[in-house]
Amino acid sequence: MPELADVEGFRRTLEGASGHRVRGVDVKDASVLRNVSPSGLEKALVGKRLRQPERHGKWLRARTDGPTLLFHFGMSGALTIESSREEPHRHDRLVLRLDRGEVRYRDQRKLQGVWLIGDEADERRMMRDLGPDATHVDRKQLQALLGTRRASIKAVLMDQSVVAGLGNLMTDEVLWRARLHPSRKASDLDDKEVASLYRALRQVLQKTVAAGLVPSEKGWLTEQRDKPEPRCPRCRGPLQTSRVGGRTSLCCSRCQLAPRA
DNA sequence: CGTGTTGTTCAGTT
DNA sequence: TAACTGAACAACAC
Numbered sequence: 001m002p003e004l005a006d007v008e009g010f011r012r013t014l015e016g017a018s019g020h021r022v023r024g025v026d027v028k029d030a031s032v033l034r035n036v037s038p039s040g041l042e043k044a045l046v047g048k049r050l051r052q053p054e055r056h057g058k059w060l061r062a063r064t065d066g067p068t069l070l071f072h073f074g075m076s077g078a079l080t081i082e083s084s085r086e087e088p089h090r091h092d093r094l095v096l097r098l099d100r101g102e103v104r105y106r107d108q109r110k111l112q113g114v115w116l117i118g119d120e121a122d123e124r125r126m127m128r129d130l131g132p133d134a135t136h137v138d139r140k141q142l143q144a145l146l147g148t149r150r151a152s153i154k155a156v157l158m159d160q161s162v163v164a165g166l167g168n169l170m171t172d173e174v175l176w177r178a179r180l181h182p183s184r185k186a187s188d189l190d191d192k193e194v195a196s197l198y199r200a201l202r203q204v205l206q207k208t209v210a211a212g213l214v215p216s217e218k219g220w221l222t223e224q225r226d227k228p229e230p231r232c233p234r235c236r237g238p239l240q241t242s243r244v245g246g247r248t249s250l251c252c253s254r255c256q257l258a259p260r261a
Numbered sequence: 262c263g264t265g266t267t268g269t270t271c272a273g274t275t
Numbered sequence: 276t277a278a279c280t281g282a283a284c285a286a287c288a289c
Contacts, residue, residue: 003268072269076267
């Protein structure tokens with residue numbers, strides 16, 4: 001689930017607990033802790049007050065008046081704040097007990113995890129290979145970013161070192177709206193196509209960030225994704241499934257013209 | 262028992 | 276060198 005929009009949703013959830021103090025740390029599955037032991041995490045966080053959390057791409061930084069906790073959600077992670085009376089979830093891996101309620105980091109597949117950031121240098125090291133957050137990229141920047149890349153436009157948009165935050169679903173959605181085939185070479189796009197891509201990117205970001213998730217709703221590609229015979233919400237033509245940039249891509253062969261082979 | 266999954270990393274290749 | 280590609284990772288659901 002987690003792409004930029006989803007992580008933004010988690011950030012807002014956590015923001016709701018800003019100012020609250022961490023009263024206890026329950027490590028339910030130590031394998032999600034990537035650079036700290038359960039007792040080390042407890043020592044670092046108990047008694048600390050949560051501050052405004054920040055998001056960059058798909059990373060979430062939980063600031064405190066002490067150290068910062070860095071979350072990544074892989075393909076199946078989530079963050080909730082619930083009452084301690086709520087039934088624990090089977091895949092809860094880490095719980096921060098607060099004055100009221102608790103933060104629950106949940107992840108079925110554990111492809112990523114949680115890091116404790118000691119200092120600024122630590123943090124820079126962790127984030128060093130990330131491009132600008134997708135919400136902060138302007139059209140000129142996007143054009144410059146794409147101009148030198150010979151990989152497919154889809155692979156380039158999903159490359160976190162180029163632009164941070166876009167995953168498989170958001171990228172397919174953007175390309176579909178811009179009527180660009182995912183296999184097109186990034187550097188082959190002309191000015192008009194980049195402008196169209198940028199417009200679609202802004203639209204998708206605006207809508208998904210506002211929702212705090214990638215919606216599966218009418219008029220979106222996401223809504224068609226799991227159907228046995230997905231159809232283009234625009235022209236009603238059949239949608240095609242292919243493999244681009246190592247991932248399953250959905251696109252409309254009528255609206256999104258394939259590159260000449 | 263295969264196949265597939267919204268992400269990242271790493272080894273190997275262009 | 277840098278950019279690029281595909282397999283591997285974990286834990287399921289179907």
